[in-house]
Every structure is written in C-alpha cells, then in structure tokens.
Amino acid sequence: MTDKRTDDTYPHDEGDGELTPAPASARAVGAAGTSVRAGDEYHSELPPHTFDNLAAALPESLGVPLGDGSRAVSAASAPSSALTRGSGRPAGAGRTAGDPSAHAHPGTHTIEIVTPQPARELAVPVGASGTAAAALSLGTGPTGAPTGSRRERTRTDTVAPESASMLTSDRLLEVNRRTRRAPKGGWNRFVYSASFHLINLGDSAAVRAHQAMDERIRKQFEGGARFVPVLTRKGGVGKTTVTALMGMALADAREDRIIAVDANPDRGTLSERVTKQTRSTVRDVVTKAASIGGFTDFSALVSRDETRLDILASDTDPLLSEAFDENDYNVVADLAARFYSIVLTDCGTGIVHSVMRATLQRADSIVIVSGGSVDEARLASETLTWLEANGYGELVRNAVVALNTATQGTNLVKLEEIESHFRSRVREIVRIPYDPQLAAGSVVSYKDLKPITRLAARTLAALVVEGLPAERRA
Numbered sequence: 001m002t003d004k005r006t007d008d009t010y011p012h013d014e015g016d017g018e019l020t021p022a023p024a025s026a027r028a029v030g031a032a033g034t035s036v037r038a039g040d041e042y043h044s045e046l047p048p049h050t051f052d053n054l055a056a057a058l059p060e061s062l063g064v065p066l067g068d069g070s071r072a073v074s075a076a077s078a079p080s081s082a083l084t085r086g087s088g089r090p091a092g093a094g095r096t097a098g099d100p101s102a103h104a105h106p107g108t109h110t111i112e113i114v115t116p117q118p119a120r121e122l123a124v125p126v127g128a129s130g131t132a133a134a135a136l137s138l139g140t141g142p143t144g145a146p147t148g149s150r151r152e153r154t155r156t157d158t159v160a161p162e163s164a165s166m167l168t169s170d171r172l173l174e175v176n177r178r179t180r181r182a183p184k185g186g187w188n189r190f191v192y193s194a195s196f197h198l199i200n201l202g203d204s205a206a207v208r209a210h211q212a213m214d215e216r217i218r219k220q221f222e223g224g225a226r227f228v229p230v231l232t233r234k235g236g237v238g239k240t241t242v243t244a245l246m247g248m249a250l251a252d253a254r255e256d257r258i259i260a261v262d263a264n265p266d267r268g269t270l271s272e273r274v275t276k277q278t279r280s281t282v283r284d285v286v287t288k289a290a291s292i293g294g295f296t297d298f299s300a301l302v303s304r305d306e307t308r309l310d311i312l313a314s315d316t317d318p319l320l321s322e323a324f325d326e327n328d329y330n331v332v333a334d335l336a337a338r339f340y341s342i343v344l345t346d347c348g349t350g351i352v353h354s355v356m357r358a359t360l361q362r363a364d365s366i367v368i369v370s371g372g373s374v375d376e377a378r379l380a381s382e383t384l385t386w387l388e389a390n391g392y393g394e395l396v397r398n399a400v401v402a403l404n405t406a407t408q409g410t411n412l413v414k415l416e417e418i419e420s421h422f423r424s425r426v427r428e429i430v431r432i433p434y435d436p437q438l439a440a441g442s443v444v445s446y447k448d449l450k451p452i453t454r455l456a457a458r459t460l461a462a463l464v465v466e467g468l469p470a471e472r473r474a
Helices: 048-056 130-137 150-157 186-194 205-217 239-253 282-287 295-299 326-339 354-362 374-389 393-397 415-423 451-466
Strands: 003-005 042-044 071-074 111-114 226-231 258-262 309-312 342-346 367-370 400-404 428-432
Touching: 205 239, 205 451, 226 239, 226 354, 239 258, 239 309, 239 342, 239 367, 239 400, 239 428, 239 451, 258 326, 282 326, 295 326, 326 342, 326 354, 367 374, 374 393, 374 415, 400 415, 400 451, 415 428, 428 451
Parallel strands: 226 342, 226 367, 258 309, 258 342, 367 400, 400 428
Antiparallel strands: 071 111
16 A cells, blocks of 8 residues: 655655755644644545545544544554554654654654444343442453453343243254155045155145134133033024034034033933933933042043034933023033033023023023024024023124024025025024934934035034133133
C-alpha cells in the first residue's frame, strides 16, 4: 500500500537524496504542537473496499467516530506508549523541534486505531449478593471481558430438556424403502407389491378419508365422562338403533371405554342389539352399587360386543320398570362416569318422566332422532321446542339430528325440506340409510353393515364428539 504526495510546495525527496525545504508560510501549527500543513492531498492507490478504513484513520481532531464504537487517535493525542508506524520506539522519542529529521516527512501522521474489546457477559445468578458479583468480576481481563470457565459462560445458554415423548418414530426414522409403511388400498397396494416395493404411492384416498374420520372421533377429553342422551317424543323411529350404531362407531375408533345405558322406564330393547353376556340390568347396578369397587366389578354387569361397546340393559320385569327413577339413574351415572369416557343414554319415548330430567342435567350434547314421515319430523321438532321452553336452549343449538330414512313414508316425503327445517334449529343433520340388518331388529354386527351405513354411523359419531367440550365445564 503506498500513498503519493502531489503537493510540490512541501519538502519531498526528488530522487537525489535531498529534501527541498518548504516555505514557512505553508506550515501551520496544530492543536498539539505538531506541524500540520494546509492543502495536504492524498491520492490513494487502495482498492475501493478500503475507503472505510481510511476514513476511520482520520485524526481525532476531525471528530470522526468509527461505526463499531471505536475511535481514531492521531499521533498528537495518542499516549506516549503508541509506536510510530514501522519503528519500535514511541512517537516523537529522541527528536527535537530543531532536528531536521523531525520534518523529514512532515506530511506523515502516525495513526493508532483503538478498538475496544466487546465485553462478554458473565453468568451471575439472579439475586446474587454484591460479594458474589464482585468475586465473579475478578475473572475479567484487561478489556473487561470475563475469563470465567466455559461451564459458567454457557450455563445460561442451555436448552430446556426434552421429554421422552419427543422421541417419536417420525423424528428419528429416516423415510426410505425399508422404513416407509406399506400402503393401504387396493390399487396402491397392488402397485407396491408388483414393483417389488420400489413404488410406494401411499394410502389411497378412501383410506386417508377413513383415517381423517378416525382422528375426529378420537378427540381427547379432560375432566371426567361426557354424557350424550338420545331422545325423541315418538317411539318406533329407530332411537335405540341409532344409539347402538353411534356407540359401536365410537367404540370401534376410540381407545377408551364407551357405554350405552338403557334408561327406558318402559322396558327398553337396547341390550337386544348385542349378544348378551349377562342377565344383569340397571336394577342390579343400583342394588350392588356399594360393593362395586372397580371396573372389574362393574364390567360383570354389562354386555360387550365386537367393537368393545358395553351395554347396560334396562329392567325386564314390568312390575319393576316404573321403579327406575331419577335417583336410580344418578347412581348408575355416577358409577359409569368412574369407568367410561363417553356415556350414551337411550332415554325411551317420554320426555316428562323423572329419568329424563336427571339425564338432561348431565347432558353435554344431545341427539334427536327423527323419522322420514311428516308426523315423525313434526314430533322431533316439538321435542326441540319443549327443550327450549324448559331451559335447554344451549343443548338444542348444539344438538345433532339423526334422520332415519328407513321408516315408513320416507319415499313420499321431501327429505331435503326436513333437513332444511332442522338445519335452522340445530348444529348438524345426519341421514341414517336403510340397512336390512338394522331393519331386522336383532343383534347388529357392525362389520357386516353396508359401507354406507357404517359411514353414516361414523359421521354421526364424529359430529357428536366435535360438539363435546374438551374440558369439563366449571
């Protein structure tokens, strides 16, 4: 790097080893007594990217600060320990004002760039005493930066520890031919097998839709069981069948326990939709409530089908059926809430008996069953009106209507108009199609139902679950 002086009015070497003296008028005295000449010009042969460094090297008298907080110090204001460029002695040492060598290069300034070292923060515990803070400050160097141990410097930089649940397969396993799961679905599975596992198209659209529905049904709850009564003012519209279908769809998709309680005081038939494994009824639960200490004791009183749905039968003795009242239902409901996540209640045909009052007080959502005829639809709508008039308006707005299209007269009625009416009053409507197995009124095999019937049951279950609160209300 070279600088060339082009002002001939100042002493410079002409090449013969002698300096031409400069006129006295061309010299001026600086603030610190150094010779400063007006009109000094420098033509730099430096590349453009060094202009910022040259600007930073201007004398301090010009008051030019550096961008990073450092300052440029001239030889006049630099401490005596500053060394001249290219020499090992202090600036101005051994020179006098009359020494010709002092003005050998009067246009040369000695520059020292003083850049303060950024101080590193020392990790001091919150609330540390002054003595402790002072002791930690003893480890700082001449620039004020701490020289503590690496452990002390990085103590505050550690990341919060992860739980074991963070070590999932998706995170740890690299997806390749060996770790990627085989696809589900007829054509996609065939392509995967025919290509010797080289082509994996993933699951089919139908399989992905089924998995998405499962995720909706598997919504998690906190704070105890959720109660969903199934009711209507008219009998014979398939209320018991809808209860069994919805319970089977819930139990088949979810991992927790689901129970359907037959609270019909007039001899219900819910237990006849599954293979009976016990002759116990709600009356036995009320009688043995004090001796039921765990789920094993309670499970001996219910019947379980292939989907893991538990069903608690109603009284079969007509002389005892009227004895099942509000207090009895509360005993059964309290025990069911200890062992199950969702409790479905088949409420029977009436809505004014005492069991209905206890059922609605616990309800988190309701399902209204309507047939496809004119009178069945009208009675279902009147059920909503009765609920609104008795302080259950919130349940009505969150209700789901199951429209059973297997009843008589459905082919003569405009189902779209019925749906339009209920859509103005409730949250959702689901059509339950005709299925020969359901029309028989006997044991229902969930896996043998028509695909469209299973889809309707799963849709009903997903809509009901979505309307249930994730956390228990205060």
